[in-house]
Amino acid sequence: MKKDLLSIADLTRDEIHLVLDTAEAMREIGQRPIKKVPTLRGKTVVNLFYEPSTRTRTSFEIAEKRLSADTLNIAVAASSVLKGETLVDTAMNLEAMSPDVIVLRHASSGAGHLLSRICKSRIVNAGDGMHEHPTQALLDAFTIREHKGRIDGLKVVIVGDLLHSRVLRSNVLLLTALGAQVWMCGPATLMPIGFERLGVKMSTSIDTALRDADVVMVLRIQHERMHGAFFPSLREYFTVFGVTPQRVANAKPDVMIMHPGPINRGVEIASEVADGPYSVILEQVANGVAVRMAVLYLLAGGVEGD
Amino acid sequence: MALLLKGGRVVDPANGRDGVFDVLIDEGRIARVGAGLPVNGAKVVDIPGGCVVTPGLIDMHVHLREPGQEHKETVATGTAAAVAGGFTAVACMPNTSPVNDNAGVTEYILKKAAEANLARVYPIGAVSRGQMGEQLAEIAELRQAGCVAITDDGKPVATALLMRRALEYAGMFGMPVIEHCEDPTLKGDGVAHEGFEASALGLRGIPGAAEAITALRDLAVAELTGGHVHIAHMSARQTLDAVRWGKSRGARITCEVAPHHFVLTDGMLRAPVAFDTNVKMNPPLREAADRDAMLAGIADGSVDVIATDHAPHHYDEKKVEFDRAPFGITGLETAVSLCFDRLVHAGVITLPRMIELLSLNPARILGVAGGSLAEGAPADVSILAPDLQVTVAAAQMRSKSKNTPFDGWTLRGGVAATMVGGRMVYVNDAFANTLG
Numbered sequence: 001m002k003k004d005l006l007s008i009a010d011l012t013r014d015e016i017h018l019v020l021d022t023a024e025a026m027r028e029i030g031q032r033p034i035k036k037v038p039t040l041r042g043k044t045v046v047n048l049f050y051e052p053s054t055r056t057r058t059s060f061e062i063a064e065k066r067l068s069a070d071t072l073n074i075a076v077a078a079s080s081v082l083k084g085e086t087l088v089d090t091a092m093n094l095e096a097m098s099p100d101v102i103v104l105r106h107a108s109s110g111a112g113h114l115l116s117r118i119c120k121s122r123i124v125n126a127g128d129g130m131h132e133h134p135t136q137a138l139l140d141a142f143t144i145r146e147h148k149g150r151i152d153g154l155k156v157v158i159v160g161d162l163l164h165s166r167v168l169r170s171n172v173l174l175l176t177a178l179g180a181q182v183w184m185c186g187p188a189t190l191m192p193i194g195f196e197r198l199g200v201k202m203s204t205s206i207d208t209a210l211r212d213a214d215v216v217m218v219l220r221i222q223h224e225r226m227h228g229a230f231f232p233s234l235r236e237y238f239t240v241f242g243v244t245p246q247r248v249a250n251a252k253p254d255v256m257i258m259h260p261g262p263i264n265r266g267v268e269i270a271s272e273v274a275d276g277p278y279s280v281i282l283e284q285v286a287n288g289v290a291v292r293m294a295v296l297y298l299l300a301g302g303v304e305g306d
Numbered sequence: 307m308a309l310l311l312k313g314g315r316v317v318d319p320a321n322g323r324d325g326v327f328d329v330l331i332d333e334g335r336i337a338r339v340g341a342g343l344p345v346n347g348a349k350v351v352d353i354p355g356g357c358v359v360t361p362g363l364i365d366m367h368v369h370l371r372e373p374g375q376e377h378k379e380t381v382a383t384g385t386a387a388a389v390a391g392g393f394t395a396v397a398c399m400p401n402t403s404p405v406n407d408n409a410g411v412t413e414y415i416l417k418k419a420a421e422a423n424l425a426r427v428y429p430i431g432a433v434s435r436g437q438m439g440e441q442l443a444e445i446a447e448l449r450q451a452g453c454v455a456i457t458d459d460g461k462p463v464a465t466a467l468l469m470r471r472a473l474e475y476a477g478m479f480g481m482p483v484i485e486h487c488e489d490p491t492l493k494g495d496g497v498a499h500e501g502f503e504a505s506a507l508g509l510r511g512i513p514g515a516a517e518a519i520t521a522l523r524d525l526a527v528a529e530l531t532g533g534h535v536h537i538a539h540m541s542a543r544q545t546l547d548a549v550r551w552g553k554s555r556g557a558r559i560t561c562e563v564a565p566h567h568f569v570l571t572d573g574m575l576r577a578p579v580a581f582d583t584n585v586k587m588n589p590p591l592r593e594a595a596d597r598d599a600m601l602a603g604i605a606d607g608s609v610d611v612i613a614t615d616h617a618p619h620h621y622d623e624k625k626v627e628f629d630r631a632p633f634g635i636t637g638l639e640t641a642v643s644l645c646f647d648r649l650v651h652a653g654v655i656t657l658p659r660m661i662e663l664l665s666l667n668p669a670r671i672l673g674v675a676g677g678s679l680a681e682g683a684p685a686d687v688s689i690l691a692p693d694l695q696v697t698v699a700a701a702q703m704r705s706k707s708k709n710t711p712f713d714g715w716t717l718r719g720g721v722a723a724t725m726v727g728g729r730m731v732y733v734n735d736a737f738a739n740t741l742g
Contacts, residue, residue: 006580088625108627109508110581117579129629130508169508193511194502 001298004123006112007132008173016174020142022294023287029066030289039301040069044099047073048090049126050106055261055285056126056136060103063292067301072099091115100300104128109166122299130164136260137170139291141178143284144215147256152179157209157251159185159243160219160268163192163230167260168219172198185209186219186241189230206241213251217258218243218269234267244270248278256280307349308332309728314353314689317360319658320666320678329359331685334728339679354740356693357722360661361679362394362686365638366668367459367484367538367562367613370396370427372418373411374403379618379706381418381427384638387616387705388425389732391638392721394686395426395676396616397668400437401460407432407443409451416452424731425724426686428454428674433472433483439464442471449479454672457484459538462520466527473533480673482534482560487520487545488512488589497629499590503572507581509628512590514542521545525552528559536671537561539615541589543599550608560671562611565637565644566591566711568600574711583624583631584711587617604663605654611671612663614641618707639703640712643696646719650692657692685728694720694736 001018002010011019029037045064049057057073064071074094076084085093087106094102101122104112109129116123127133144151156175162168162184175182176199183201184191191202203209210216221237231237248255257269257279265271274281311329316339318324328343329336353359365388371379379387381398388396398415400406406415412429419427431448435441437458445456456476463469463485472483493516498504500511521537525548528535537549540561552559566587571594574585585591603609617634624631645664649655655663665688669677676686698715700708723741724732733742 086622086626106627108629110628113581114625114627128508130510132508166508169506193500193505195505197502198506 004112004116005134005295005299006116006123006125008134008137008170008177013177016138016141016177019138019291019294019298020145022298023142023290026293026297027287027290029293035066036068037066038068039297040064040067043069043101043300045069045071045101045103045296045300046094046099047071047103048076048094048105049074050076051127053105053127055288056105059285059288060126060292063289063296066289067293067296069296087111087114088118091119095119095121101296124295124299127166129166130169131166132170133166134170135288135292135295136167137174138295139284139288140171140217140258140260141174142287142291143258143280144256146287147280148214151175154180154214155183155212156180156215156217157183157185157213158217158219159206159209159241161190161221162186162219163190164222165219171217172200176200183209183213187231187237206247207250210247210250213255215256215258216243216248216251219260220262221264221267238267242268242270243273245272245276248273258284261285308337308347310343310345310348310350311359311687312350312352314357314359316679317358317658317661318679319662320361321680323679324658329679329687331728334685336679336681336683336685338681351741353689354722354737356691358657358690358692360688360690361665361677362724362726363392363642363664363688364395364397364668364674364676365393365614365616365641366397366611366672367564368396368398368616368638369401369618369634370398370415371402371618373414377620381415382422383704383706384616384618385419385422385424385427387636387638387703389724389726390704390721391640392642392688392690392724393425393638394688394724394726395428395674396638397428397430397454397672399457399459400430400432405432405437406430407435407437409444409447412448412451412453425726428452428672430455430457430484432456433458433463434468437461439468442475445475445481446479449481453481454674455482455484455536457486457538459484459486462486462488462490466523469524469527470531473527473531473535477531477533482536482671484536484538485520485524486538487517487524489516489519492516492519497586498575499572499592501572501593503575507575509575512588514544514592514596517542517589518544518548521548525557525559528552528557529555532558534558534560539564539567539589539613540600540609541567541592541596543596546599546603546608553608560610562613563600563604563609564613564615565641566635568597568604569644569648570711571597581628582711583626583628584635584709586628586631586633587615587635588633601654604649609663610667612641612645613668614638618705619709620707621709624709634709636703636705636707636710639705640698640710642690643698643717643720644712646692647717651718685725687725688721689723689725689741690719691722691734691737692719694722696720
């Protein structure tokens with residue numbers, strides 16, 4: 001594996017499978033009465049979060065603790081960024097204390113690449129702007145593989161705010177690399193340019209997109225990243241693109257409903273679907289810990305000098 | 307004492323010259339150009355083999371940052387960079403702090419230029435007070451103080467009405483209005499060209515249409531008023547089509563392209579260095595079709611000028627997240643090498659055409675002396691070395707800022723020496739023995 005995990009593009013196909021296989025073993029640890037192994041004992045992991053995050057930060061922290069790493073959480077409020085020190089200075093100060101891994105969440109696309117160039121510590125991208133969120137895509141793939149036994153050949157439909165979604169970008173790279181037929185569906189105003197080039201089908205018709213889908217991945221409508229009006233109202237969005245039981249009925253009978261959270265009930269997804277029998281949303285959360293343990297282990301668990 | 311530049315290839319498109327001639331310089335002016343001129347007591351400078359003597363190059367679009375942003379560049383460091391890049395004159399943009407919207411700032415810049423005593427500096431004044439897009443700046447006074455054109459560069463002239471007034475008013479003094487074409491609503495908070503690369507990298511896009519819309523608006527206003535609009539740093543193929551259409555209709559519209567827009571594409575966002583802030587500039591690096599259109603426009607004569615949009619920024623300002631970094635790269639010290647390597651040696655244009663783009667045409671558009679080795683003209687001369695192998699080294703540059711995406715590039719073609727008013731103001735180390 002490369003030094004850092006900034007993008008799914010940093011992983012080969014084999015490495016993706018290695019992460020998923022390792023996560024299987026890690027999940028078992030979480031089912032023991034004593035949920036801790038000494039794998040990362042003596043290693044220091046810094047969770048450097050420039051954006052508020054409950055799910056991802058908690059998931060990383062639990063993963064680190066189960067591997068016995070020493071963890072440190074730094075949450076930098078967005079308001080203090082402007083008057084405070086630069087990202088580079090913060091990172092260099094942390095670096096001076098020799099952490100092994102820095103887990104970075106930041107509102108700017110490419111923030112992890114900037115740190116990667118100046119830090120010896122391994123950088124794990126926990127979401128950078130609208131760019132990528134690689135561990136989310138890995139846990140999504142893990143969850144799909146667990147249910148379907150494979151990813152190759154599945155029709156996976158990603159629906160919602162595509163433009164602003166780092167989850168989308170990581171998932172497109174990962175799922176196409178593993179042979180899924182990926183569809184992107186959302187309003188034309190939120191459709192990123194040129195993804196056909198990655199072998200993805202794009203549709204503004206949710207009924208077309210959902211037909212015979214094996215997996216429906218619903219993305220959150222990200223009010224906070226929307227500078228400008230992309231659609232008239234949340235009500236109208238739900239009318240045209242909301243994932244409702246009626247629409248899901250067009251998908252395969254054993255369809256999986258996924259969502260990276262946090263969900264907006266009644267905006268991108270109907271509660272009946274989110275809470276329904278096909279929903280694996282909470283399994284995704286559980287699997288997130290195992291997948292992040294796998295990533296941290298594979299990056300930082302090697303022998304010294306490895 | 308008179309100076310005789312002996313035995314070089316002289317390329318002087320203004321006078322239809324391209325051949326081996328001697329150039330006699332006396333009292334800071336071109337005294338004679340001809341074959342085998344008698345020495346008559348002049349100091350002889352033998353032009354090294356392979357070198358070319360041309361009228362001094364003029365960069366009509368630079369940011370010298372003074373007053374107000376001296377940590378990025380000063381008139382002294384910017385003009386040192388200019389002469390090292392083969393430029394004998396530069397025209398500097400008014401988006402300083404304070405804005406060059408009054409005679410006092412213009413005079414200050416000219417005083418600094420006189421102190422530096424390197425390249426000639428032609429200040430460009432603001433269209434509107436404070437570049438706020440509301441009230442016209444005191445354009446007559448700017449003219450009187452030495453401004454050669456007006457622009458609100460950094461942003462577009464705010465409205466069609468303001469553009470109309472600016473063209474009508476500046477037209478009285480024969481000054482063009484230089485336009486930074488950009489529809490602010492389409493640009494939004496974009497940071498890179500709107501295309502596949504930015505889309506995949508999660509960077510907010512600036513579509514080519516944002517540039518073309520303003521160019522088309524200005525074209526209509528140029529026709530309405532008969533005024534001269536010069537389109538700065540053209541980057542999008544749609545804008546080039548607009549310029550061609552305007553020219554075909556007889557509108558007074560001219561345009562410039564920066565070297566990075568005919569050399570680089572938005573693929574640089576991803577590699578060799580992902581999210582490198584030294585490939586962030588406005589207008590942004592566009593896709594291959596746009597880059598190829600710029601080359602075609604340069605080849606077919608639609609493009610009038612090559613100008614660098616030299617935009618120095620301190621490394622602290624660039625060593626941040628991509629979306630937080632300021633737009634702009636330096637250009638003065640790489641332009642000639644890029645033009646030789648990517649235009650002349652690549653067979654896109656001839657050397658005389660390159661000199662039109664870098665010297666004759668900017669002189670004509672700005673209405674300044676230069677662009678010609680006519681007898682009696684100021685002896686502003688560039689001595690170029692078309693086959694010199696140049697390795698770009700940002701750390702060695704004269705500019706105070708090092709924000710260039712070309713660091714480490716090896717290019718064929720460079721500058722041997724630069725002469726302003728008959729005085730050698732720069733000699734490349736490689737020619738220290740012959741021209742020094």
